Amino acid sequence: MLGPVEGQELRDTVDALRAELERAQAERAEAMQSAVRDGNDQIVQLQVTVVALRAELEEQAAKHADVLADAHSAFRDEREQLTQMITALRAQLEHPDAG
Secondary structure: OOOHHHHHHHHHHHHHHHHHHHHHHHHHHHHHHHHHHHHHHHHHHHHHHHHHHHHHHHHHHHHHHHHHHHHHHHHHHHHHHHHHHHHHHHHHHHOOOOO
């Protein structure tokens, strides 16, 4: 059987171990919450980056479409001018005295 001093020492030891266990659990819970917060912050930052990159990509695609449309228009204009020039030169060759 334990004496009153030994019994009190055991209770003190149990209380100290319980307090240490609760402290460790609280630290673990705080570390987990901190990791979740950091993860959520990173997710938000990545979502913002995705939105910005998507907007930039759409802007570049629109600019590219404009450049392409301008190139097609210039090509059509040049083709029309060359066709007219060919027609005029052909007419001169076919009727040299008319020009």
